[in-house]
Amino acid sequence: MKKQVNDLLITDIRRLNHDNFLIELKSESPVGAIHPGQFVNVKAENTPSAFLRRPLSVHDINEDANTFSLLVKVVGEGTKKLSELKPGETLSVVYPLGNGFKMPSKGDRILLVGGGVGIAPMMHMARESVKNGAEVHILLGARSITDHILLDEFKQFGTIHITTDDGTLGTKGFVVNHAVLSANQSFDRIHCCGPEPMMKAVARKAREMNTECEVSLENMMACGFGVCLCCVTKTTEGNKCVCTEGPVFNINDLEWQI
Amino acid sequence: MKKQVNDLLITDIRRLNHDNFLIELKSESPVGAIHPGQFVNVKAENTPSAFLRRPLSVHDINEDANTFSLLVKVVGEGTKKLSELKPGETLSVVYPLGNGFKMPSKGDRILLVGGGVGIAPMMHMARESVKNGAEVHILLGARSITDHILLDEFKQFGTIHITTDDGTLGTKGFVVNHAVLSANQSFDRIHCCGPEPMMKAVARKAREMNTECEVSLENMMACGFGVCLCCVTKTTEGNKCVCTEGPVFNINDLEWQI
Amino acid sequence: MANLEVKIHDLILKNPVMTASGTFGNGTEFDDFFDVNTLGGILLKGTTLHHREGNDYPRMAETPSGMLNAVGLQNKGIDYFCEHIYPKVKEYSTNVIVNVNGSTIEEYIELAARVNELNHIAAIELNISCPNVKQGGMAFGTSCPMAEQVTKAVRKVYHKTLIVKLSPNVTNIAEIAKGVEGQGANAVSLINTFLGMAVNAETRKPVLSTITGGLSGPAIKPIALRMVWQVAQAVKIPVIGMGGIASTSDALEFIIAGASAVQIGTANFIDPTLCVKIIEGINDYCERHKIKSISELIGSLQL
C-alpha cells in the first residue's frame, strides 16, 4: 500500500480507562491493505512541545466500515491533545508505515504478548492470524486489574492469559512469570510488544523455549518514513531504521544482550 | 484594582457574525472596579505562532453576575483559537490593564466613535457614562450592513449614528463623513477606537470642531503591563507605553501629523 | 524545604531564581502579582549614562515559540535612576542588580562608578551583548579582546560583585567567558538574545523598525543550554543561565548543566507569576529527589 498523508475523519473516540482511549478513523484507501504491526504517524495540534508527529500502532481495522483504530495511552502533551479530539473532527495521518509482523500459516500456533499499551497492535494481529487459520494465544500483562482493557474483544480471537504485577487479576507478576511462557509450551512463533525490559525478558524466555520471536520497538522518531535516520537500533547488520526496517524485528537480528 | 492573572471560567461564547464573537468571563474580583477602556491580556492555547498573550478590550461588564465580556474579531491564529473555546472551559487572563477613558460628568454630552472591532470598549463606556448622567451619542462605522453588530445593545445607552462604506446601512462613507462629526455639533468630548487611519481622521475632525478627543491605540504588545517597552507610541513627552500610559490618549499628547 | 541558597561571589541568593534584565521593569510592575522579595534576585532594566528614547515602533515581532525585540535600551539614564528608581528598589530585601550599558568603555566606567556608590545595589551586570543599539552593545561582547578590555576597565572602578553578560552571537562563547574571568569578572550570565529578523512577505518590509532584533523565548533554549554547559566547564566563576526558561524543568536543566542560578526573561510576559511557581517547583523537585541542598544539583549532569 502506498504511503499517504491525509486528514482523516474521526468517526469515534472513546475513553477506556483512566489513561487509555481508542480513536477510530475513516480511511480513504482500503484498510485491508494495512499489515498487522504497521503504524501511523499523527499530528493533532501544532503545539510547541509536540512539534513532531506521534507514531501509533494500528490497533484494529474494520474492513466493512473502512475504518481503523488506534489505542492510545496518555503520557504527554501530544497524546493528551489527541485525547481531546471529537468525532467529526479530522486528524492528519501519515500511513501506513513500517514493516509489520510475520503472518502465521494455517495451523500455526502463535503467542501474542502485550504489556501495557503494547497490546495496541495485537488486536489487528490476532484478527488476521485467525483469518489465516492459526491458533492464537494472547498473553496480556498490566500493573493492576484496572489497567486491563479490551479483554472481551481479545477473547474473540483466541485464548487469553493474564498477569498483573499486583495479583489483582490472573497470574501475579510479570508476563514472563506466566505458565504459557515456559519450556513445556510449544509455539511456532511469539510476537511481542511492550516496554523494552519486558520485551527483553520475553526474548530471553523465547530463547529458552527455542521459539522464533518478534518484537515491536518504539524508538523516538522524527519522520517515520526513513529519511531522518533518527530512529535507529543496532542490528547484526549495523544500524537499521525502526520506522522502515521495523518496528518489528526478529530478536535474532537485534544486538540485544539477552 | 490590582492586576491579577487568573484562569477565568467562560460562562458564554457566542458568534455574532462571520468574524466576530463575544466571550463572557466570570471574574473573581468585583468587575465594577474595571474602568471603561481598560483591556485584558489572554492566552488561549500555547500554539507556536500565537506565542504571546492577546490584548482585548473589556467590552462590557455585568455587575450582578460579576462577569465581563470581550468582543473579538478573528484575524489570525490567536483569535481563531479563542473562537473555538467552549462555555465551561477556562481562559488565562491578566487584568485589568491600561488607563481607560476619561469619564464624563453629569450633563456632559459625549460622542463615542467605533470603527470595526474598535466598537469593543464602547459598550462598557456607554453604560458607565449613562450612569454618570451623561448624554451619549454613538457613531458606529463598518464596511457593510452585515458587519454591523450589537446595534440594539448600543441603543439602550444613547443615540446611534451609523455609517457603512458601501451605503447598505446609515450614511454611506466613513465615520468622518457622518453629520454628527461636524462643526455644527457640540460635544464635551469625543472618544474613539478603530483602525489608525480612521482615528486620525476623527482626530482631525475633532480639532476642527474644537472638541477634546481621546483615542484608544492598538500597538503590538509583548507583556501588557509595562515591563517590555515594546508597545510605545511617540508623545509630546517622548515614547510612552500604550499598555500602561494608554491605550487611551488625548490626541493633543500624541505626535500625530493631523 | 530543601536548602535553595546559592552564592554568586559576594551575593547570597535565597534561591537560584532571578529575573532577566529588560523583562521585569524595575520590579515594582510585578508588585500586584507577587512579593518580589521571594526571588533570589532581580535584574533591573538596562541603564545607560544618558537618557535614551530607544528605537522607533514597531519594536516587537512574534516568532515560533519566541519573539524578537528591538527596544534599544529605552531608559531615563543614571541620574534619573539614582533619584527616582533607586529610592524605591532599595527597599526590596532581595538582591537588586543593575544592568549597565555603554557605547564606549568610558561610559561603562562612569556608569559602574556611579552604581558603585549605591549601597543597596548588590552587583552590576555588565551588558556587552545588546544587539539593539547602533554603538557599543554587542560589539563588545562578540570580540574577545574588547570583552576583556571593558571588563578590566570596569573592574578597576567597581568593587562589588561584577557579572558580565555574554552574547550568544559568537563562534566560541567559552573563550570569551574565560577572557572576562581573567579580567576579574566574578560571574558570567548568559545568554543575551540572538540577532534575528522578521519580514512581512505581503508588504516586503522588515517587521521591526530596526530591521533586525533580539530573539528570546523557548525557541532559543537548546542553544542557551549548550552554551551554559560549555561555559560552566570552561570557567571557575559561577555561571548564571538563561534563555527560554519557561518551566521548572527548564530551570533545572540549566542548573544541572552547570548554572548556579537562572534568570527568567520573556516567559514573565506570558505568566507574570512564573518565577514563584519555578521556585516552588525546584523545591518540590529537590524534596522528591531527596536533594538537601541545591548546590548538589549544580553541574550534576551525568555523562
Next chain:
Amino acid sequence: MANLEVKIHDLILKNPVMTASGTFGNGTEFDDFFDVNTLGGILLKGTTLHHREGNDYPRMAETPSGMLNAVGLQNKGIDYFCEHIYPKVKEYSTNVIVNVNGSTIEEYIELAARVNELNHIAAIELNISCPNVKQGGMAFGTSCPMAEQVTKAVRKVYHKTLIVKLSPNVTNIAEIAKGVEGQGANAVSLINTFLGMAVNAETRKPVLSTITGGLSGPAIKPIALRMVWQVAQAVKIPVIGMGGIASTSDALEFIIAGASAVQIGTANFIDPTLCVKIIEGINDYCERHKIKSISELIGSLQL
C-alpha cells in the same frame, strides 16, 4: 503561471524550492507522496568517503518549535552511492545535488573528484557545517581560513556548480561567505543547524547520546533569515536560504531577504507534501501580487 525559474550558476531550477540534505533521504522515500521532479532540485543526504554508522541512539530530541538531531552522517560511503543510489537518482529529471562531507581536506577533495565524474549530478553542496561529527564538519565552517582552504582545494577538482553550506555557529557569517566566494564557490547555502543540547531533568542525563546536537525547525527561522539577509548583501554569488521554513510565507520571506532559492528541511518530516504546497503557494503569491518572474522578488526587501 508566473515564471518561477531561477539560476544558481550553471544550474537552472524550474522553481526555487529544493529539499535540505539529510531531511529528504535520496528522494525515493518521497515517491509515494508526490512526484519529486516537480521540485527545483533535491539535496541528497550527506555522503562521506567511507561507510559511517553514525552516532548511537538516541539521536533526536524535540524542542519548542524545533528538534535536535545527532545523526552523525550515517551513510554507506561514496562507493555504495555510485553503485546503488546514483543509478536510481540519475533518472530524476530535476537537479540532483550531492552533499559531501569530509573529516580532512583530502577526503573532501577525493569525494568531490568522485562526484565530478557523475554526469547526472548537477552540483555539490560542500557541507562544512555538520555539528554532529567528531572530526572535520563544523570545524571547517567556523573558521574563515579553514573554510577558504577547503573551498579552494575542492574547486581545483570539481568543475561543476560548487555550493558551500555555511554554519550559523559563528560570529560573522558574512565574512565566511565572502571568504568562500573568493575561493571560487558558485553559491552559498545557509544555514546548517545550530549546536544545541537537551537535558532530561529527571534522570540528570543528556537526552542525546552525543550530548549536543543540531537544532533545526521553525525555532531558528528568525536567525536564519537574518543571516541570509546579511550574506546576500555581502556576496555577489547566489544565496540558497534555509532554516525553519514551514510555509509559503516563510519561503517568500527568505527570497525577499535575498535568497535565490530555498531548501525545506525539518518541515518535510511533519508534512511530506509541503514542498509541493510551497511551490503552488509561491505561484499564487506572484499572481496575486502581479509578479511576472520570481527574480523580481529576490532581495526585494524594502528598507
